[in-house]
Each structure stands twice: as structure tokens, then as C-alpha cells.
Amino acid sequence: DVQLVxxxxxxxxxxxxxxxxxxxxxxxxxxxxxxxxxxxxxxxLEWVSRIRSDGxxxxxxxxxxxxxxxxxxxAKNTLYLQMNSLRAEDTAVYFCARxxxxxxDVWGQGTTVTVSS
Amino acid sequence: QSALTQPPSxxxxxxxxxxxxxxxxxxxxxxxxYVSWYQQHPGKAPKVVIYEVTKRPSGVPDRFSGSKSGNxxxxxxxxxxxxxEADYYCSSYTGSKNYVxxxxxxxxxx
Numbered sequence: 740d741v742q743l744v745x746x747x748x749x750x751x752x753x754x755x756x757x758x759x760x761x762x763x764x765x766x767x768x769x770x771x772x773x774x775x776x777x778x779x780x781x782x783x784l785e786w787v788s789r790i791r792s793d794g795x796x797x798x799x800x801x802x803x804x805x806x807x808x809x810x811x812x813x814a815k816n817t818l819y820l821q822m823n824s825l826r827a828e829d830t831a832v833y834f835c836a837r838x839x840x841x842x843x844d845v846w847g848q849g850t851t852v853t854v855s856s
Numbered sequence: 857q858s859a860l861t862q863p864p865s866x867x868x869x870x871x872x873x874x875x876x877x878x879x880x881x882x883x884x885x886x887x888x889x890y891v892s893w894y895q896q897h898p899g900k901a902p903k904v905v906i907y908e909v910t911k912r913p914s915g916v917p918d919r920f921s922g923s924k925s926g927n928x929x930x931x932x933x934x935x936x937x938x939x940x941e942a943d944y945y946c947s948s949y950t951g952s953k954n955y956v957x958x959x960x961x962x963x964x965x966x
Contacts, residue, residue: 786955
């Protein structure tokens with residue numbers, strides 16, 4: 740089965756850092772672009788970042804640019820999101836997701852990040 | 857990167873049709889044919905129901921259809937069923953090589 744499993748969420752103070760991981764299985768990880776998408780409590784989906792299959796050309800939403808860094812390790816089939824200078828408004832469920840021709844065809848179950856002020 | 861605009865809610869009786877609009881700009885929805893739609897049930901991860909404006913993934917009923925005119929895309933759910941009650945989000949690839957989601961629409965089956 741194709742699967743994405745996020746981990747690394749938790750409670751962190753404002754200004755702190757957290758690194759999320761996403762372990763992939765059931766497909767050739769190095770063939771696919773990947774995304775992070777988040778959803779604040781009771782709110783809609785917000786695209787956060789995307790990285791190409793070879794780890795090049797990361798792109799970010801303006802709301803996280805300069806604070807978050809997306810990366811991947813194709814040898815470990817793992818996607819990462821390094822989150823620095825966290826703010827209360829970064830509180831959300833963070834989904835790892837697989838891209839297929841500019842749409843998302845596989846989603847993880849999400850990991851919850853709570854930033855306390 | 858403003859979110860695409862969707863109506864907050866839509867509803868219909870079982871068997872009826874409901875259409876959800878998704879309005880963007882010439883830099884996103886109007887720029888390309890990479891508009892997709894996602895269904896999300898409470899507490900669950902989203903699921904794609906339409907991609908590239910009109911295409912349905914395998915396993916998605918043909919009751920779901922998509923279209924686009926200019927800067928506005930639409931999702932129609934025909935023959936509404938109880939399990940169609942969910943939140944729906946549109947999304948578009950943009951000319952800035954990033955992505956944007958819609959504000960979301962809660963569909964209620966009366």
C-alpha cells in the first residue's frame with residue numbers, strides 16, 4: 740500500500756523550532772515531488788511548501804518563507820520540514836502529501852503542531 | 857498568494873445536484889488547467905475527487921464532475937448521497953510555481 744506517515748509534531752513555545760518527518764512506503768519515493776500542507780483548527784487547507792523529486796527548487800508560501808525549510812532524503816524515503824521562529828499562527832495539523840502532475844494524489848494522516856504564546 | 861474564493865456552504869437533498877464555484881485570478885485558475893478538487897470528511901485527510909479541471913481519479917464516482925471558465929472553476933456533485941456530506945476545497949497551481957487552496961465549502965445533504 741502507498742503510505743505517508745508524519746511524525747515530529749508536538750507542543751512548542753513561540754519562537755521555538757520543530758522538525759517534522761514524513762516516512763514514505765509503497766512507491767518509488769525518488770520519482771515524486773512532495774508537499775507539506777497545513778490546516779489550522781477549524782480552518783481550511785493552506786499549502787506550505789513543495790520540493791522536487793531530486794530535492795531541488797523548493798518553494799514556499801509567503802507565510803513561512805525564511806522560517807521553514809523543506810528537504811528530503813531519497814535514500815531514507817523521508818521528507819522533512821524544519822520549522823524555526825514558530826508563531827501561534829503556525830498551530831495546525833501538518834500533512835505530508837505526494838504530487839502527481841500538479842495535484843495531490845496521496846496524503847498522510849497528519850501530525851499536530853501547537854505553538855504556545 | 858490569496859486563497860481562492862469559494863462559497864462557505866452549499867446544500868441539496870438526496871438525488872439533487874450541487875455546484876460549488878472556485879474563483880481565482882489570471883495568475884492561478886485562469887493561468888493553466890491544473891485545478892483540482894478535494895473532499896475532506898471530519899477528522900480525515902483530504903481526498904482528490906477531480907484533477908486537471910475535469911479528470912476523475914479511478915474509484916471516484918462519475919457523479920463528480922469539474923469545469924472551468926476563465927478565472928472560475930466549478931465542481932458539480934450530481935445525485936447527492938449522504939456520504940457526499942463533507943468539506944470541499946479547490947486548488948490551483950499558480951504562475952509563480954506555487955500552489956493555492958480555496959477557502960472551502962461545507963456541503964450538507966438535507
